Amino acid sequence: MSEFETAEAAVQAALDAGASYADARMMHRRYESMTARNGEIEDLSQDEDLGIGVRALVGSGWGFYAAPDLSDAAARNVGEQAAQIAHASARVAARQTELMPGEVASGSWSSDCQIDPLGISLADKGNLLAGATGTMREHGADIAEGLYQIWDTRKWFVSSEGHRIDQHIRECGAGISSTVIGDGETQRRSYPAARGQYGTRGWELVDELDLPGNAARVAEEARALLAAPQCPAGETTLILGAEQLALQIHESVGHAIELDRILGWEAAFAGTSWLDLAQLGSLQFGSELMNITIDPTIPGALGSFGFDDEGTMAARRDAVRDGRWVGVLAGRDSASVAGLEYAGSVRADGWSRLPMVRMTNVGLEPGPHTLDEIIAATDDGIFMETNRSWSIDDRRLNFQFGCEVGYEVKHGKLGQLLRNPTYTGIGPQFWRSMDMLSSDIVAWGTPNCGKGQPGQIGHTGHPSAPARFTDVRVGVRA
Amino acid sequence: MSESKRTPRDRDELAIAEQVLEVASAAASGADIEVAADRTRLALSRFANSGIHQNVADDTLTVRVRLHAAGRTASGSSTLTNTDGLRALVERSVQAVGVAPVDPGWPGLAPVSPAPDVAPVDVAAGDATPGDRAERIRAFVDAAGGLETAGYCRTSHWTGAFVNSAGQSIRGESAEVGMDGIARLAGTDGVARKASSRLADIDGGVLGARAAAKARAAADPVELPPGRYEVVLEPTAVSDVLQNLAVYGFNGKMVADGRSFAEVGADQLDPSVTLVDDAPGVGSSHDLDGTPRQRLVLVDRGTTVAVAYDRRTAAEAGAESTGHATGMTSWGAFAAHLGLKPAAGTGHEDFAAEVDGPVAEAATAALVANVERGVLVTDLWYTRVLDTKSLAITGLTRNGVWLIEDGEVTQPLSNFRFTQSYRDALAPGAVLGIGGVAEPQPDSWVSARWTAPALHLASWNFTGGASG
Numbered sequence: 001m002s003e004f005e006t007a008e009a010a011v012q013a014a015l016d017a018g019a020s021y022a023d024a025r026m027m028h029r030r031y032e033s034m035t036a037r038n039g040e041i042e043d044l045s046q047d048e049d050l051g052i053g054v055r056a057l058v059g060s061g062w063g064f065y066a067a068p069d070l071s072d073a074a075a076r077n078v079g080e081q082a083a084q085i086a087h088a089s090a091r092v093a094a095r096q097t098e099l100m101p102g103e104v105a106s107g108s109w110s111s112d113c114q115i116d117p118l119g120i121s122l123a124d125k126g127n128l129l130a131g132a133t134g135t136m137r138e139h140g141a142d143i144a145e146g147l148y149q150i151w152d153t154r155k156w157f158v159s160s161e162g163h164r165i166d167q168h169i170r171e172c173g174a175g176i177s178s179t180v181i182g183d184g185e186t187q188r189r190s191y192p193a194a195r196g197q198y199g200t201r202g203w204e205l206v207d208e209l210d211l212p213g214n215a216a217r218v219a220e221e222a223r224a225l226l227a228a229p230q231c232p233a234g235e236t237t238l239i240l241g242a243e244q245l246a247l248q249i250h251e252s253v254g255h256a257i258e259l260d261r262i263l264g265w266e267a268a269f270a271g272t273s274w275l276d277l278a279q280l281g282s283l284q285f286g287s288e289l290m291n292i293t294i295d296p297t298i299p300g301a302l303g304s305f306g307f308d309d310e311g312t313m314a315a316r317r318d319a320v321r322d323g324r325w326v327g328v329l330a331g332r333d334s335a336s337v338a339g340l341e342y343a344g345s346v347r348a349d350g351w352s353r354l355p356m357v358r359m360t361n362v363g364l365e366p367g368p369h370t371l372d373e374i375i376a377a378t379d380d381g382i383f384m385e386t387n388r389s390w391s392i393d394d395r396r397l398n399f400q401f402g403c404e405v406g407y408e409v410k411h412g413k414l415g416q417l418l419r420n421p422t423y424t425g426i427g428p429q430f431w432r433s434m435d436m437l438s439s440d441i442v443a444w445g446t447p448n449c450g451k452g453q454p455g456q457i458g459h460t461g462h463p464s465a466p467a468r469f470t471d472v473r474v475g476v477r478a
Numbered sequence: 479m480s481e482s483k484r485t486p487r488d489r490d491e492l493a494i495a496e497q498v499l500e501v502a503s504a505a506a507s508g509a510d511i512e513v514a515a516d517r518t519r520l521a522l523s524r525f526a527n528s529g530i531h532q533n534v535a536d537d538t539l540t541v542r543v544r545l546h547a548a549g550r551t552a553s554g555s556s557t558l559t560n561t562d563g564l565r566a567l568v569e570r571s572v573q574a575v576g577v578a579p580v581d582p583g584w585p586g587l588a589p590v591s592p593a594p595d596v597a598p599v600d601v602a603a604g605d606a607t608p609g610d611r612a613e614r615i616r617a618f619v620d621a622a623g624g625l626e627t628a629g630y631c632r633t634s635h636w637t638g639a640f641v642n643s644a645g646q647s648i649r650g651e652s653a654e655v656g657m658d659g660i661a662r663l664a665g666t667d668g669v670a671r672k673a674s675s676r677l678a679d680i681d682g683g684v685l686g687a688r689a690a691a692k693a694r695a696a697a698d699p700v701e702l703p704p705g706r707y708e709v710v711l712e713p714t715a716v717s718d719v720l721q722n723l724a725v726y727g728f729n730g731k732m733v734a735d736g737r738s739f740a741e742v743g744a745d746q747l748d749p750s751v752t753l754v755d756d757a758p759g760v761g762s763s764h765d766l767d768g769t770p771r772q773r774l775v776l777v778d779r780g781t782t783v784a785v786a787y788d789r790r791t792a793a794e795a796g797a798e799s800t801g802h803a804t805g806m807t808s809w810g811a812f813a814a815h816l817g818l819k820p821a822a823g824t825g826h827e828d829f830a831a832e833v834d835g836p837v838a839e840a841a842t843a844a845l846v847a848n849v850e851r852g853v854l855v856t857d858l859w860y861t862r863v864l865d866t867k868s869l870a871i872t873g874l875t876r877n878g879v880w881l882i883e884d885g886e887v888t889q890p891l892s893n894f895r896f897t898q899s900y901r902d903a904l905a906p907g908a909v910l911g912i913g914g915v916a917e918p919q920p921d922s923w924v925s926a927r928w929t930a931p932a933l934h935l936a937s938w939n940f941t942g943g944a945s946g
Contacts, residue, residue, distance in 0.1 A: 035808050041579035043807035046554040046570060050563075051538070060529075063608075066536040068557035085533045088608030092615050094529020122552075126579030143735050145808065181736040186867050265526045267667075268628035268660045269922070352536040389862040391895075393874045398895055398944040400872045402864050422864070422872075424895065424942060453630050454522055454534070455922055476941050478870040478899045 003166070006075045007158035010054045013079030015160055019056035019063075019086060021099060022079060023159035025309060026052045026070070027351035029151060032118060034125055036146040039134030041126050051351040056082035060097045061089025062333075066352040100335040100343055104161050105313050109306020110168040112299055113202035117150040117172040120203050132176050132211040139219035141178035147196060148174035148206060149447065151459075155309075155351075163311035171302060171459060173198025173445055174206045176215060178222040187225035187419060189218045189404050193243040194387045198445030198459070201300045221405065224417055231406050231421035233475030237378055238423055239371075239468045241385025244403055246363070246444035246462035252427040253285075253292055254362040254460065256396035257319050257327070258345075259334040261357075270451050271394025274427065275325065277338055285325040286431030289367050289467075292320035294329060294345065296360035301461035302445030303362070305347075309355035312344040319362060323432070331357050349456035356452055363463030367437025371466040374436045381409040382474055384421045400424040400476060423474045430469060438465035491515035491539070492639035492649045494559065498541060499641050502568045506575065509547035509643070510587050512768060515559075516540050516638035520924060523611035525659070526628040528619050533608060542766075543571045551581040585793035587644040588768040596652075596763065599635075602677040603653035606633035614657060614682035621686030622661040625693055629659025629671075631682070634924050636761070640768040648770060650763025654927075655680050656920030660877060661689040666699060666890070668692025669714060669857055669877035670838070673920035673927050675760065688838060692856065695836035696878045699890040701943050708852030708910070709938040710845045710882065712838055716930035717919040718858040718873070720816045722900055723753065726866045728776045730787035730802075731810025734795050737866045738785075739901045745781050746901070748909035750821070753777040755786065755813030757801070761925035765803040774800050776813060780906060786811045817916060817929030824914030836880050836887050841913040842932040847885040848911060849934065853894075854880040854887055869901040874944050893944035903935050910934040 001009070007024040014022035031047045052075055053066035063086030067078050129146035136144035150172040157165040175196020179188045190196075191214045199205050240248065260266055261273045275283070296304050296314040307313055310332055319327040330338070331346035334357060348355040375383065389402035406421030407414045441463045449458040495515040502511045521535035541564060544553035552574035556567040602610075611631040619627050632655070639649040657680050658671035669692065670685035711719070732738035739746065747753075757771035764770050767789045776784050787795065788803030788811040802811035824844060836854060837843045846854060861873030874895050881889040902908065913931030921927060 036579075037808075040583065041551075041581055042583065044552050044574065044578050046552065046574055047556070048554070048567070048570075049540075049557040051557055053536070062531065062533060064532070064534040066534075066538070068538055068559070081535065085535060085608045088612045089523070089530040089533045091609070091612040092525060092528075092530045092619060094525075094527045094531065122574060122577045123579060130579060143737070147808070179735070179737065181867070184867055185865050186737055263527075264626075264628065265531055267526055267662065268630070268658065268669075352538055354532055354534050356532075389864050389872065391860045391862045391872045391874070393893065393895075393944050394859060394876055398874065398893075398942070400895060400897070402862075402872075420864070426945070453524055453532075453632075453922060454520060454924065473942075476872070476897050478864070478868065478897045478902070478939055 001072060003156040004158060004164060006070055007052065007156055009072055010052055010075040010079040011158055011160050013076035014054055014056040014083045017080045017083035018058050019083045021057040021160050022054060023157065023310060024052055024054045025155055025157050025351055027153060027155040029153045029350060030118065032150045034129060034148055036129035036133045038137045038144050039130055041130055049350065052078055053351045054079045054082040055354065056086045057097060058083055058086035059090045060093045060095060061086045062097065063089060064354040097333055098336045099332040102312055102332060102343060104163055105307060105311050106164045108166050111170050111200040111304065113170045115203040117203040118152055128211060132215040135212060135215035136176065136178045136219040139216040140223035141219040142181045143179040144219065146176040157311055159311055165307050165311055167306050169200055169305060170202060171198060171200050172203060172205060173447065174209060174211060176211050176218060178219040180222045180226055182226040187222050188388065189222040190386055191218045193444060195448060198302045198447045199300045200302060200304045225405065225419045228417040228419040231418040231475045235471050235473050237381030237468060237470050238472040238474060239374055239378060239381060239383040239409060239466060242442050242464045242466050243444055244385055244387050245467055246464035247387045247390055249363055249462045249464060250446055250460060251390060251392045252396055252399055254359040256427065257329055258357045259328045259330040259338055263334055263337055269453055274395040274397045281326055283325040284323050285320050285428055286323045287434045288323045289434050289437045290320050290323045290431055291365040292362060293365060294319050294327060294360055294362055298361050298443055298461065301361045301443035302447065302459045303360040303461035308344050309347045315344055317342065329357050329359060347458065349458060353456050358458045359449065359460040361443060361461035361463065363443065364465060366439040366441050367465060369436045369438050370440065371438050374438065374466060374468050375409055375414060376412040377436065378409045378468065379411055382421065383407045383409050383414060397427050399427065420477060421474065422476045423472050424476050425472055433470045434467050435470055436468035438467065441465045491517055491637055494541060495639045495641045498543060498564050498568060499643065501565060502543060503643060505568055505572045506545055506547055509545050511643040512544040512587065514542045514638065514640045516636065519635045522630055522632040523608060523615060524630045525615050528627045530612060530615060541567060543567055545571050545575040546584045547575050549580050550575050550578040551584050552578045583790055583794065585789040587642045588646050588789060590645045591770055593648045593650055593763045594770050594772060599651050599653045600676040603633060603655050603675060604635040606677055610677060614680055617682030618659050618686035621683040622690040625661040625663050625690050627659055627661050627686065632656045638762055640764050642768055646768045648764045648768060652761055654924060657682060657685055658920055659685060659689055661693040663693040663697055666693055666696035667877045668696060671714060671919055673918040691834050692836055692878045696890045699892045701892045702881060704940045704942050706937045706939050708849055709935050710842065710849060710852065710854045711933045711935065712842055712856050713917055713930040713932055714919060715855045715858045716818060716933050717928035718861055719900055720818060720928045720930055722861060722869065722871060724813045724816045726863055726869055728785045729810045729812040730785045730791040730795060732866060733785050734791060739867055739869060740782050740785055742782050742785065745906065747777055747780045747904045748906050749780040750909050750912055751777055751780055751904055752819040753816060754819060755816050757815040760815050760927050765801045766805040767799060767803040769799045769801040771801045774813065786813045814926040818931060820916045820931035821912040821914050836878060841915045845911045845913055845932050845934040846882055846887060849882040849885060852882045854882055868899045870899045872897045894940040895942040895944055896939055897941045898939045903938065908936045910936055
């Protein structure tokens with residue numbers, strides 16, 4: 001049987017068992033990762049998984065079942081089990097479940113990939129990480145670490161409405177970090193970001209990072225942090241580097257605009273959202289410089305795809321326009337509940353997990369400034385970059401971030417290095433204080449977005465650029 | 479008819495592992511070879527707005543192979559477990575180990591050692607149905623008395639086997655049931671959660687009533703100025719303390735790196751604190767290296783006496799593995815079943831002694847009675863480490879916070895942000911009391927479990943109100 005035929009058999013079995021709607025995703029994923037430490041390879045892993053997951057709707061209840069067995073009988077069993085579980089859901093039903101009407105799509109999509117990352121020899125990839133971590137060690141790192149990760153995913157989607165879609169998505173990325181041990185504390189510098197940089201691209205992404213060329217600098221900066229003064233405490237003007245602002249977008253905008261959170265579907269775990277659907281279209285989320293899009297069509301960004309995991313074709317949409325909240329991340333069932341006419345943001349972490357509302361690429365449009373102009377226009381402030389810690393409340397309002405490095409900004413110039421920089425605030429107040437934004441946009445990839453029960457890891461992208469914020473509380477410490 | 483009926487398989491996990499070991503031994507003669515076969519049947523029914531909205535299950539068999547040959551190491555896994563799939567896994571691993579970079583830190587294979595003795599698996603937990611989970615959710619929702627509810631009921635069943643070319647052969651079986659839910663009232667939430675190896679231990683009605691009582695008692699909260707306050711952390715909050723101590727504190731790799739405060743032999747925590755990792759019977763019977771799990775005392779009456787090791791970190795430290803390999807090499811080895819020993823002789827050893835109101839049960843109420851002015855905290859949320867060495871952590875309170883005055887809970891409070899060193903919070907002299915009973919708490923990671931009594935601490939650094 002072909003992949004489509006297997007998926008169709010599973011869907012038909014769910015319908016035969018009483019489902020009014022069913023869809024099936026068959027996925028084959030290859031994953032490779034390598035870590036290096038102090039000049040030596042620490043771990044190499046190559047994983048492969050293949051299976052099928054079926055989502056079935058019976059009455060108002062959803063059921064989902066998955067298994068790695070792809071025989072005809074097994075596929076039919078998966079469909080039947082999904083329907084049986086859906087029957088059980090109806091025993092504690094809360095609402096009518098309907099799917100927003102959508103275009104029944106058929107098609108194929110592949111991400112761009114110039115250099116197949118799985119085609120690069122393990123020796124070459126190992127030498128890259130071993131060399132970079134060895135250099136960091138020679139330049140003062142107590143612990144020098146490097147990592148790359150590669151995902152190669154093929155998936156086939158079929159629904160009882162007639163969807164028939166296949167996709168091939170290749171993702172990879174890498175990063176290095178230096179940790180130094182001080183008297184009672186540690187310091188760390190990373191490149192190009194705390195968890196590296198990732199995208200739906202081939203190994204050319206890793207080549208462009210030039211890890212060896214940045215290794216010595218990263219180690220020396222980590223060592224210098226041990227002797228730097230503490231970030232002062234108080235309220236000041238804050239300039240954020242693009243990578244840190246990408247995580248700020250992820251945590252305080254991306255999760256806040258997830259429609260399942262807004263509807264209370266994540267209330268007990270991930271949380272809800274401070275956003276109220278009644279204010280969609282009118283709420284001033286941020287300053288007029290704040291333009292955030294939901295865009296899974298950005299070539300090479302980590303949250304890009306051709307179709308989401310319930311068959312909706314990728315499309316660009318505004319989330320925040322001129323500071324006003326205008327859009328959400330939605331799926332077909334949540335859109336139906338909310339009375340919205342768009343979906344397209346439902347994805348699953350593998351065949352064995354239920355598709356749910358996830359970020360795609362959620363990020364800023366370019367501003368009118370450059371980082372140099374922002375610094376030159378700042379008389380007194382602090383510049384922070386590279387995330388070190390992140391925490392935000394269950395309504396996505398109160399956040400506190402720590403960065404790896406800070407610098408004083410005095411009279412339009414960068415000043416002395418500062419260690420342990422942190423800042424804290426309330427989402428809308430913070431975004432309304434953004435008064436300068438760079439035009440230098442980079443789509444940062446976040447490969448570790450956790451959500452759902454059982455837990456799922458999502459891959460998201462966040463176009464971001466350096467920006468300035470006023471009256472921000474900094475220097476919070478234990 | 480449901481996923482509860484175990485799918486018959488023509489081979490069990492041990493037979494599969496032995497077959498793969500045989501194939502790998504022929505393909506890579508003389509290599510160190512490890513093979514693990516793990517079958518997990520995980521089911522989770524999730525509810526929100528007082529109805530089941532997500533209801534999932536999967537039945538997945540995964541085979542892992544790790545080879546070390548000519549100084550090089552490679553590992554791989556696959557869910558393609560038919561003959562062709564397993565042969566491809568071996569071939570891929572053999573190819574990889576031939577071209578992988580040199581691995582001088584390879585610790586060698588686990589020696590032959592038997593599985594720990596554990597209680598038989600509860601059949602009802604292992605074979606739990608969607609109906610069993612829905613029944614508990616129904617009870618939780620009904621017990622909340624009309625308050626909006628959300629949460630999950632989870633059942634899981636694991637069977638697995640590990641073999642290596644040094645002769646180690648070990649197999650195990652376990653089951654877990656967990657329930658975690660909130661009740662909501664006008665913007666305030668109350669929570670109750672519990673984990674067990676027995677299905678009958680999970681009573682949705684008890685948990686729903688507890689969550690609702692807390693939610694009602696949390697209504698109309700007021701802001702309290704930030705600052706350092708004496709606190710009573712309920713078991714739900716103490717679980718977070720245990721998790722962070724396990725991952726960043728008593729982790730052999732973090733200790734070897736100098737990134738942890740833990741120092742074996744040093745009096746580092748209050749003498750009332752004894753921490754024990756009690757893994758046998760919970761999760762897998764052996765770790766990813768094939769080392770049997772064992773009970774491990776990490777802190778004995780305030781003195782750090784051990785840290786967790788896998789084979790690689792143990793070899794680097796000149797120690798023995800404690801059976802804590804996680805499969806995540808960069809994270810090191812940590813104790814995922816950590817418990818804080820409850821105080822003895824308090825007269826509050828029965829967790830079923832429910833208290834109607836903000837305090838979950840009598841043992842916690844006894845600690846509250848000793849507080850002149852302080853804060854009762856139900857839950858800690860989104861905690862992240864600012865610095866591993868001091869274990870400085872920021873996070874927020876959640877699911878209920880109250881002011882305590884003269885031994886009584888007097889006023890619900892709005893949530894706080896805190897920035898606090900967990901090491902310092904438990905330092906000698908900082909622990910004013912420990913509850914008399916500890917109840918297992920489920921983790922979002924199914925194979926982890928934290929067993930926590932309530933804690934009365936001298937100081938907790940609240941650095942801001944969550945609302946601004």
